[in-house]
Amino acid sequence: MRNYIIRRLLQLVPLLLIISFFIFITLSLTGNSLRSLLTSNPRITAETITKLERIYGMDKPLLVRFVYWFKAFFTGEWGYSREYHDAVLVLIKARMPVTLALMGLSFLISVAIAIPIGIYSALKQYSLLDYAATALAFFGMAMPVFWFGLMLMLLFGVKLGWLPLGGYSSQGMDTANFLMRFLDHLKYLIMPAIVLGLQEMASWTRYTRSSMLEVLRMDYVRTARAKGLSERTVIYKHALRNALIPIITLLMLAIPGLFGGAVLTETVFSISGIGRLLYTAITTSDTFLSMGTLMVLAILVVIFNFAADLLYAIADPRIKYS
């Protein structure tokens, strides 16, 4: 097991190299961002562009540029954002906590709602609540995120005035104690977190339900009942543990997806996190900033893939890595 973990960690480096190469190629296909300055900025001359290209190394071949970038990336030099006039790493570091908090809250809310509903739906199959949960799940899956976000804002922000419409914290909170700051952030993040997690929540409900239904038909559940165990023990000890094995993988693999969703959610709720940073970077052709943020996403994907594999082995004793 330990060897497996070490091997997997070592594999992360070449994996990230390959991923970053593809991101690099794809971004370079969007055109030379310096050349595009000619059309957007009337005061710039062709000579200045050529000069800038030499400074930024844009006159070098693609592969050479990539090698330079990767070396720099590896040593923590993630480049300079033209749009924000600041180092990419500094920008990302500053926005990381907000996005992680948003993703974490969204994940927790989704799990806390989806799994109990899924279990209940399976136990009371074809009951009124099962049908209601099914209908809500399809509603959640079909709902466009931006529209749902706007509707929540309209209801809870404008009409009822319970929650703030956007942002991340109230003014003057810097000096408040930890609990106050936490509650303040929670007030801002609760709506975007629900919006962000809605689709995952909906599909996890369905997955939990079907996984649970499948497990409840298993012979070992009958054995557990034949032992004389209470229905509670049969379901929550014997059935649930088995039903959750496939769900764990699903949950882990969905986390990077939440990052992708954060792009939209943070934009709708004007939260200045990494999602919005990526959005700005791409819309303004800020190459280094785009590369940096996309690499953060790539790292999240590989880490949570790895976490999924590890948790899978912990949850299911039949899985052994060597």
Added chain:
Amino acid sequence: MDNREVLVDIKNLRTFFYTEDGVVPAVDGIDLTIHQGEVVGLVGESGCGKSVTALSIMRLIPNPPGKIIGGQIFFHGEDLLKKNEEEIRLIRGDKISMIFQEPMTSLNPVYTIGDQISEAITLHQKIHATEAKKRTIEMLHLVGIPEPEQRFSQYPHEMSGGMRQRVMIAMALSSNPELLISDEATTALDVTIQAQILDLMRGLQKKLGMAILIITHNLAVVAEMADTINIAYAGKIVESASAREVFKSPRHPYTYGLLKSIPKFTEKRTNEPLPAIEGMVPSPYHMPKGCRFNPRCPFATEKCREEEPEILELTPGHLVRCFHPIEP
């Protein structure tokens, strides 16, 4: 046999399944008596209602779609069907235990076998975990599992089918039940392992003295073990007698057909095909009128097609449900 006290007395048990395609009378009036310490065989083809009978005793019929709609199951004179869920739960796995056909899937893959056995022990005997562990290891030892201390912390997937069935037996016997129901417990195993498990069950029965209800489609299994044999067909018992009687002088044409279809090594080999019972088990949705065996019975008459025979005691202890029983 009859001087022993009656342990289980099933009277006119009827368990139906309500499916989208119609009602399946899986068990339709089964009577069965098990005395204390007696080994009773319940034999029949797939779909004759033998497993459903077992699950009815345990009150483990999945509902929906199944439902026990009539009859009584007396256990020590008390009707199990009148007990509430909580009362029956305390009997399950304590006084009545059951082992199942599929040892590969009957154990929970995510818990160790020690965990799964001691769980039953702590539940029914209300003893401490360390004591339960000791008792579990004793049980593993009793069912012939080598190195029980090491096996205690193994998972089911680390064991063979035969070993898992031994674990199931250890679990079932851990609370000293008065009745062990074995539902095709050896069917999924290799013949050699099958023989070992049967040997083990026979040995444990002698040692511990519990009654066993052996459910099987294999007459050879009950031939060696059972005191009494009940033959079931299409949800009813058609013949019931001591094992000796059933094999020596079967009276019901169905039992007769079953016995004829067993190849005998003692007879001289001929090129004659092995005799088989003509036709198929009736569809549960369309049970034949009259005697349920009549479409396949070589002796069937007009009466058999119209009227359903009652089960009658032809000679002491030998019950047959037939208008034209075979003369001994």
